[in-house]
Amino acid sequence: MQQAALQFATRARNAKTALALLDAAKKRKLIxxxxxxxxxxxxxxLEHNAIxxxxxxxxGLSKALLDRLLLSPERIEEMAQSLREIADLDDPVGEMYEFKRLDNGLQLAKMRVPIGxxxxIYESRPNVTSDAAGLCIKSGNSCILRCGKEALNSANAIGKVLQQALSEMKLxxxxxxxxxxxxxxLLEELLKLHKHIDLVVPRGGEGLIQFVTDHSKIPIVKHDKGLCHIYIDEHAQIPMAKSITLNAKVQRPGVCNAAETLLVHQNIAARILPELIADLIAKGVEIRGCEITRELSKNSAVVTAQDVDWDTEYLDLILSVRVVPSLQAAIDHINTHGSQHSEAIVTxxxxxxxxxxxxxxxxxVxxxxxxxxxxxxxxxxxAEIGISTQKLHCRGPMGVRDLTSSKFVINGNGQIR
Structure with a gap:
């Protein structure tokens, strides 16, 4: 395993110089x-995806996970369109900023450069393969893509196809x-290779994130779970609150920005919860509610929420519902149980x-x-690499600019110190 990891990392490292020197027009053509x-x-x-x-x-993967895994001609076209959009983005590499002239005449600036x-590391979404590759190429980085076993055949097929474009352009x-x-x-061995790999971006479940955090000697940008909340304030417009909640939970429940918990102010709960819960149940959503929620809903299908539910990313048609006494109680709940991904207030x-x-x-927010x-x-x-839930060096959707670093460039005319 150690030798295999070293071979993968060495080849990728050796390829990064060719990418770093590509100009914007060639990168656009390549993508x-x-x-x-x-x-x-x-x-x-599609043949490999069917496997x-x-x-x-x-x-026994859930419907939500199977939906993440599934490819179709339409989804492949969406992947291709995503690459075209990446190609047309402004190229951040070589951008100069923060110009400064020192008293001694030295001229300083920062230049954006590839990370390397x-x-x-990702799990069951094969479209990440092309998005991640496109973003890394656009930002001048070589990439090592490691998906979960669920998408292994699909990712390998996509990778080989993308490599043909590199080969055609003599890269x-x-x-x-x-x-x-x-x-x-193998992953554990890769995570030791800090002299070959410059950055690790894990996106997936808690187990994967914890494994990478525990074993990596390489800097990490985490793309952790999405335990997202909708808070319906006492001053909310009820039709808007219903529409937002239904969209956030039902439109695509298996993704990280779907809502997992609904918080409702006690002063509006009796007016909105019975009908909203009925609408959610009609859409196939299982409701796990606090005692007040169960009393107000008057629906035997609502089960009692357990403590673990407030900390669970379901990625499925399941929603935890809690009635809270105040705005501050909602904020406290979110900051205690949330994953620092995405939260919403309706007010x-x-x-x-x-x-x-x-x-x-x-x-x-x-x-x-x-x-x-x-x-x-x-x-x-x-497109994005994922949604960063940490604070260094980027937060939120991680795009092409976030895949660059910087260096100081200094021009002088003979200055010595």
């Missing part, structure tokens, strides 16, 4: 060619390295809205909008 290859080889990708889907059903070699194919081994043993009260946005410690918008494309950034 467009990657998109063309995806569409041209969609039958091959993953069959094995996933056999393994990025190891991206090292190892600039996009897809690991064909999903074992934790017409300006001060409550501003206080919620200031006091809630999360990457994205909404007023009167669904948490489902936390996404690089929705934010106008193009």
């Amino acid at each position: 467009y060619r990657m998109a063309e290859q995806l569409v041209a080889h969609s039958d091959l990708i 993953d889907m069959a094995e996933g059903r056999k393994a 070699t990025v190891l991206i 090292p194919v190892d600039a996009i390295t897809v690991i064909d081994d999903s074992s934790r043993e 017409d009260h300006y001060e409550n809205a501003r206080h919620f946005q200031q006091a809630v410690d999360s990457a994205a 909404y007023v009167n909008a669904s948490t489902r918008f936390t996404d690089g494309g929705q934010f106008g950034m193009g």
